[in-house]
Amino acid sequence: MRRFIDWEVKNPWKVIIVLVLLTLFFGYQMKHLRMNPDITAALPRSIPAKRLYDKMKEIFPSKTIAMVIYQGDIFSVQGAREIMELTSSMEDFKEVYSVMSPTNAKIILSSQEGIEVREALEAPPSSDEDVRGWERLLSLNPKVEKLLIADDRRSAMVLVFLQKSADEDAFAEKLLKFIEKFNSSHRGKLFATGEPVINLYISKGIAKDMGIFFTSGILLIFLLLLLIFTSVRGVLIPLTVVLSSVVWTLGFMALVGRPLSHSTEMLPILIMAIGIADSIHILSHYYFKAPKYPSPKELVRDVMYDLWAPVVMTSLTTMAGFLALNTSHMESLEELGIFSAFGVFSALIWSLSFVPSVLSLLKLRTVKKRRGIRERFRRWMDAYGRALVRYKTAFALGILLVLALSIVGISRLKVEASTIGQFPEDNPVRRAAEFVNRHFAGTTTFYVFVEGNRDGYLKQPSVLKTMDLLQKTVEKNPHVGATQSIADFVKLLNRAMHNGDPAYFRIPGEVEEEREVVDGRERTFKVEGEKIVAQLLQLYEMSSSPEDFANMADFNYRNGRVAIFVKTDKNSVLTKIDREISDFLRKHPGMRADITGMAKLILVVRQMVISGQFWSIIASLVLVWFLTTLMFRSPVLGIFNTVPLFFGIFLNFATMGILSIPLDIQTMVTSSLAIGIGVDYAIHFIHRYIREVKGGDYREAVKPSMTSSGVAIVFNSLVVASGFMLLVLSVFKGVRAMGFLLALTMITTAFASLTILPIYFITFRPKSLIKASRRVK
Amino acid sequence: MRIKALWLLLSLPLVAAMPSGREVMERVVNKATWKDMTADVLMRISARGRERIRKIKMFSRKRTAEENDTLMRFTYPPDVAGTAFLLIEHSKGEDERYLYLPALRRIRRIASSGKGGAFMGSDFSYYDIGKPKLGDWKYRNLGMVELNGRKVYKVEALPANKKVEKETKYGKIIHYVDPQKWSVVRAEYYDRMGKLWKVLEVRSFKEIKGIWFQTDLVMNNIQSGSQSEMKFENLKVDQGLSPSLFTKRSLRR
Known part of the structure; x- marks a missing residue:
């Protein structure tokens, strides 16, 4: 180390040029720095629940959903017209694949001779009568009604499904602008939430924070240094050290392709606060010893001889503490640990090379040290x-x-994991999420992922009955806002095929006794329930778009899922529901299922x-x-x-x-x-x-x-x-x-x-x- | 020398008359046509290493120039074998659709407002398999290109209005038309953001009475990675199918 110190004091320019080139390199890399608002990215893939989640997302490539909420007098001629208009405007967005709203929701109607699958509201209503008709139709599909109409019937939800290739941030941005315009010209008022909107707010928050952190960090350091050293070099040298360390770290992050998350966004402050210590330490010592030296080179050499060991040691222990975050198994925290350690390391390099090099180039100047603060501190510490x-x-x-x-x-320490809780109470995203939790089915979702061992597994009445029973069981919990599965569809279709007879609003039995009329005489026959289910689903495929249940069963009915919407993300409530579900699954081992x-x-x-x-x-x-x-x-x-x-x-x-x-x-x-x-x-x-x-x-x-x-x-x-x-x-x-x-x-x-x-x-x-x-x- | 000049002169109008995109598509859509048709259809959907197969016996006839009757009987898989679907088109008013479910021994008329969307859960949409309405699209002939060693027309189709764009969810379609067969041999479907979404490849044709029928269509969904295939076997035309085949009664067979 001493040899390096001797060398750099003799060749300060070489050191500075190398540092500047490296900084330019890392600074250029920063261009590629991305932001990642995805909270689930923090989880390692080795966790079973995360693996199951990823697998489920692969089987149900459900599109990203934005939720637009319409607040106003929905069941009026004007309200209905405005919701229709909103639905159509949403479809106008190029990023949008499909829209599900109370006006275009599919309703299955049945009569003696036929089945009709139609949209709840096909033409803009012109009278209260039309509106009542629409309301009646919606009530025929209580699951959909629960999902799209608020409990106080004063707001409606429009679900917007995005095309796979859509730029979600750009869409969310456009959506928010649209809402602003809509609200100024319509009686009803809109607001939005859902993944793309929340992510946009997180990204914006990260960007805003970075700006604030940089400016306030620089300002604070500037003031502190001025207070301590009252000299140009005393301010500029440490400032250069920490800023360059931040540039190196962010550039390194971009280089290895890691995005900024709302964990790693604190890196600049972290690095500035920690990295400043070493150069302050060196400069204080430099000023302290300066009066006794004739030339800068010797002074700098001796200062560095004294200080390199503690500087290296404290940096190493700090890095060790940060790297210990790697035991957390959470990706974004591991990143925070690794990159903050890298930042401390950068600051160490700069403190050991840049600071002495520059100081050995500058003329010696023994500043009149303002000993006031230091002296006072010394007296206090003595006392x-x-x-x-x-x-x-x-x-x-x-x-x-x-x-x-x-x-x-x-x-009294509590453990809570919450995405939305990250936002302050008055943030629009948080308010929207809380509104949805209060009045609609809820924003936090459990999925019971049913993994069949053969194609058509879901068509078995026993499996469907278990799914149905599971839904009924968890719906008893007051925090569960709604549930959804393919079993709901089978029940609706079974009823529709039996002329709307409420006795058939159920899953067919293993063997059903059905009736038919031949030549005016009624007779009965037996048929397997699984065949009935298969043909009911076939009926829906032929009569409407099977995409309607693409997010509940896969294309060969091998895998399915039960969605359970919860009205809070409070961990205690979720833990209880989780336990209820797993108790149920343990009691019903016949269905191959797991929770995610x-x-x-x-x-x-x-x-x-x-x-x-x-x-x-x-x-x-x-x-x-x-x-x-x-x-x-x-x-x-x-x-x-x-x-x-x-x-x-x-x-x-x-x-x-x-x-x-x-x-x-x-x-x-x-x-x-x-x-x-x-x-x-x-x-x-x-x-x-x-x-x-x-x-x-x-x-x-x-x-x-x-x-x-x-x-x-x-x-x-x-x-x-x-x-x-x-x-x-x-x-x-x-x-x-x-x-x-x-x-x-x-x-x-x-x-x-x-x-x-x-x-x-x-x-x-x-x-x-x-x-x-x-x-x- | 003179003969050569004459030949040049004669061939000139042919070269100059590069048909417009609309003209190409008109020839494709309005090929000389058939009175009735039967085929065994195989529909194969595959995604993530799994597949689903449906087999259908199809009967179709032209009732009038604009209206078709179609009967589809499912023969595979066993749990839906025997289900039958009858479609009676009406150029004015709503089409009639009937479905017979053998498990319940019931025939039901089914009415559905929104068409569009995926056809039987496949990567084909109702628009992809239906007869295209020429007025819905603005066509432009992008010229001759070579495809698998054959010269074909490359025709761009843009939705004529917002409604078509919204209903089909397509922002652009590129058709490759073989002028020998007057049939689409390949098509690329772009989503509304202009990103490639699906690619149709026609793998085989059958010529009957001078008309080229597409007999093997493969649709690759680039964005989801799934694939659907529709295969027509035992394709026969103009066999004089009885009109009584296209009635509710024949659904039960």
């Missing part, structure tokens, strides 16, 4: 150190009290959040312990390094419990990140303390440790925490919560390093510290 030594029992009791109170908070759907994935995410949280904390603690053990050549000192982290994590979870911030896919990252960053404070303190404790006086060593590394630690934690606080400006609640929690944990780990460690040291006088101090030259 703090003395208080600590004198009232150590009070301090210790205080900390124990805080920990005891924390247990109460932790006991977005609702199931939410529960899987929840489970993974819990186990991922546990394992990533363990992994990062072990990694940090291992690295600090190597660093201090003592496993006991390694353990000392992890003690403040336990305190920080403990308080983090307690705060979440008290403020009811749920543990979710975002906030679970906090601990691992906090461990990676927070360990630096313990390292700095112990590193210093070992040097001060040489004489064997544990108490006396506290004061100088406080006034030197203590000041740096407090300073650094405040800088990093204020950086993380910028995340509070995010559109997404999870990111906001994370920013707050990260900032808090920076403060608590710094506090713990400066309190728990010295108290322990002066109370128990560990021998390992003295042993370590003997190794120091």
